[in-house]
Amino acid sequence: MKNLNLAYWIPTALFALGLTLSGFGALTHQAPMVAAYSHLGYPLYFMTLLGAAKLLGVATLLAPGLPRLKEWAYAGFAINMVSAVFSHLASHDPVGHAVAPVVLIGLLFASWRFRPAGRTLAIPAVATA
Template sequence: MKKNKIIYWTATILMLLSGVSTAPMYFTNPMFIESFHHLGFPDYFRIELGVFKIIGAIVLLLPMIPAKFKEWSYVGFAIAFISAFIAHSVVDSFPASIFPLIPLAFLVVSYIYFHKNLATK
């Protein structure tokens, strides 16, 4: 049981560091703003994505949040990472699109061990 919790928290933290830590920069960093314009996304989408990534991170980190909300957070992150992969694949080259798959892999591990931890409660 302790091993499962360690794997869960390690995967969750790595996912948040690799895929969500940049969310606050979506609001003010010119490089991120230009990146969204380069991909063809409007400004409101960049702000919406940043807000929802921050909310999703809080939901996953706080243990008192019910599992049902955590499930939706996992779904939202999966959609965001898969969509980022597709957008970068279409607009940029394939090697540039690999980065969103890294947090997606951590997300999958986190999700699997989230359910393993729920089963042992």
């Protein structure tokens, strides 16, 4: 049981750290984030929105309970990370620029896969006649 708990908390903590730093940088319009979003062709107001969404999503993943909201946070983060990979590749960035979001996708999947029962949606039993 303890190994399963570590298998959840290690990737979750690493993912949360990465997205907290990214979300804070976006929300406060840090120079490297402004340069990155501008290079990718995104307007700066999108950076503010995405930064706030990342911070709210991290808070949701780390908070106890809220299983349905956690599922939405996992889905939103997956869409965000896949979009980041696509954006870097579509902008003809070196493939290395897509590595960080790919690593984050791996951490996100591990977090989702090994989440404890209290952090998952219960699957309703199917009635048989």
